[in-house]
Every structure is written in C-alpha cells, then in structure tokens.
Amino acid sequence: TNTVKSLSDVVAAAAAAIKKDEHQNYQAWRKISIPKLRSDASRGLRHLIIFLGVPDCRRRSVWLAISGATELCQSATSFYKKALYATFGDRIPRRFSRIPKFGGDLHYQDYFISIEGVEVSKRILCVIGHQNPRVTFSPFIPDLVILCLHFMNEPETFLLIHCVLQRFDDTKSKLFYFHPSLKKYNRFIKSIASDCKSLMPSIYTHLISIGTQIEKMISNWVLRLFVNVLPFRTSLRIVDAWLNDGIEILHRVTLQLICRSSADLLGATSIQEITAALTSCASTLPADELLRPL
Numbered sequence: 325t326n327t328v329k330s331l332s333d334v335v336a337a338a339a340a341a342i343k344k345d346e347h348q349n350y351q352a353w354r355k356i357s358i359p360k361l362r363s364d365a366s367r368g369l370r371h372l373i374i375f376l377g378v379p380d381c382r383r384r385s386v387w388l389a390i391s392g393a394t395e396l397c398q399s400a401t402s403f404y405k406k407a408l409y410a411t412f413g414d415r416i417p418r419r420f421s422r423i424p425k426f427g428g429d430l431h432y433q434d435y436f437i438s439i440e441g442v443e444v445s446k447r448i449l450c451v452i453g454h455q456n457p458r459v460t461f462s463p464f465i466p467d468l469v470i471l472c473l474h475f476m477n478e479p480e481t482f483l484l485i486h487c488v489l490q491r492f493d494d495t496k497s498k499l500f501y502f503h504p505s506l507k508k509y510n511r512f513i514k515s516i517a518s519d520c521k522s523l524m525p526s527i528y529t530h531l532i533s534i535g536t537q538i539e540k541m542i543s544n545w546v547l548r549l550f551v552n553v554l555p556f557r558t559s560l561r562i563v564d565a566w567l568n569d570g571i572e573i574l575h576r577v578t579l580q581l582i583c584r585s586s587a588d589l590l591g592a593t594s595i596q597e598i599t600a601a602l603t604s605c606a607s608t609l610p611a612d613e614l615l616r617p618l
Contacts, residue, residue: 369390517542
C-alpha cells in the first residue's frame with residue numbers, strides 16, 4: 325500500500341510539474357502574434373522556440389508558419405484537393421496496401437494515433453509520393469506526417485510536408501532540412517561521428533571497444549527525428565527547432581545526447597547497457613539542454 329501511495333504521489337507530482345510548465349509556457353506565448361511570412365516567423369520566434377518550446381495550443385500555427393505553409397497557401401484544403409485528384413482521380417481508396425516509405429518505415433506503435441488516423445497518414449504518404457517522384461530517400465517523412473496529425477488536419481499536414489520538401493536540399497540557403505540521397509546522408513552521419521570522436525574521445529573509444537556501431541546508432545536516431553530515443557514531448561521540442569533551424573539541429577542534439585549521457589555510457593559494458601543508459605538519461609534531459617550548441 326505504501327509503495328502504491330508513494331508511486332501515486334510521484335506520478336501526481338510529475339503531472340503537476342508538467343501542467344505548471346505548460347501554463348507558464350502558454351502565458352509566454354499567449355500575446356505573441358504568429359507572423360505569416362516564414363522569414364519573419366523564424367526570426368521573430370526563434371528564441372521562444374529554442375529555449376521555451378511551443379505549447380500544444382500554438383504548435384499548429386507555429387509549425388505552419390515556420391515551414392512556410394502559411395505563406396504559400398491560404399487554403400490548405402483546396403491545395404490538397406487538387407493533389408488528391410491528381411493522385412487518385414475521382415475515387416479515393418478507403419484502405420491502402422502499398423505505401424511509399426521514402427527509405428524509412430511506419431512506426432504507429434510509437435504514437436497516440438487512432439485506426440482512422442493510420443489510414444489518413446497512409447493517404448497523405450501516397451499523395452506525397454505521387455507529387456514528389458524524385459524523392460526516394462527521406463526517411464523522416466512517415467514520422468513527421470504522424471507528428472503533424474497530432475496537431476493539424478489532413479490538408480494542413482500535407483501542405484507542411486510539401487513545404488519541407490521544397491527546401492529538401494537547398495544547401496545554398498541558410499535553411500535546409502535533410503539530405504536527399506543516401507550518399508549525402510551517410511556523409512552527414514559520418515560528420516557527426518567525427519565530431520563525437522574529436523569532442524568526446526574517451527566516450528567514442530569506449531563505445532567502439534565494446535562493439536558499438538556508432539554511425540548506425542546515430543543514424544537510427546536522426547532518420548526518425550529522435551522519436552525512438554527521446555520522450556514524446558521532448559521529441560516535439562526537437563521538431564519545433566528542426567522546422568525552424570533545419571538539419572543543424574539534428575547534429576546538435578545527437579552530440580548533446582551523447583555528451584549528457586557520458587557518465588552512464590562510460591560505465592556500460594555491452595550494447596544493451598548503452599541502450600539502457602541512453603534511454604534512462606534521455607527520459608530526464610530537458611529539451612533546452614539538448615538544443616544548445618556543445
């Protein structure tokens with residue numbers, strides 16, 4: 325009985341702390357007007373996005389603004405209807421068997437999504453695949469679609485993904501989201517591993533000594549936007565920042581996650597213990613610490 329009461333008290337205290345943080349966050353954002361232009365939204369909201377995070381009640385409008393979706397089209401519904409018709413014609417299937425995964429996979433078990441939501445996400449993925457035949461490697465898309473559906477409707481989700489893909493590999497710009505080819509992506513992962521080796525040589529050497537495939541470990545995090553290693557609400561904060569600042573955020577969060585877990589990682593003697601150490605550390609790490617430059 326004492327154990328149950330103690331656990332209940334801990335859970336209640338944690339819930340109260342989350343509620344308090346969300347209330348303070350909401351108060352900070354309450355009087356903020358979200359600009360329609362992507363450049364204005366990104367520049368004007370960056371400090372709040374990085375250091376405070378976006379409250380759930382504002383995440384829809386913020387994500388649409390910083391991705392450029394608000395600026396691109398005032399009517400997401402009509403934009404999506406045209407794309408649906410181009411993909412399926414007059415008859416839209418109720419169920420989908422062949423789904424484009426863009427080099428990733430579908431992980432519905434990691435999300436709070438209904439059966440209807442699963443079919444909606446598959447429909448969006450089919451339309452994205454039809455509209456972007458050249459995009460064959462962008463494994464983050466399935467996860468991003470499902471994340472978006474937590475906060476916005478189907479047409480808005482499609483519009484946001486459309487805008488992200490417009491800046492898919494715009495390396496000449498200060499903002500781009502992902503590398504469009506496996507070769508470029510692997511080069512990006514190697515650069516993170518190289519920075520890990522130079523900035524944290526003892527951790528890197530220890531991980532290698534017990535058989536860790538560091539590049540594979542990092543890649544598994546990055547291609548899913550960290551939803552498979554960080555708590556759900558923390559991963560939302562990462563996506564907030566990624567949509568605003570681009571691919572550099574993924575590099576930064578990877579190094580911070582390894583650095584902040586260093587004590588436990590150095591004590592690990594197997595790959596299983598490394599996974600446990602990272603999971604344990606990630607569950608308590610504040611998102612703003614992960615988003616700071618190392």
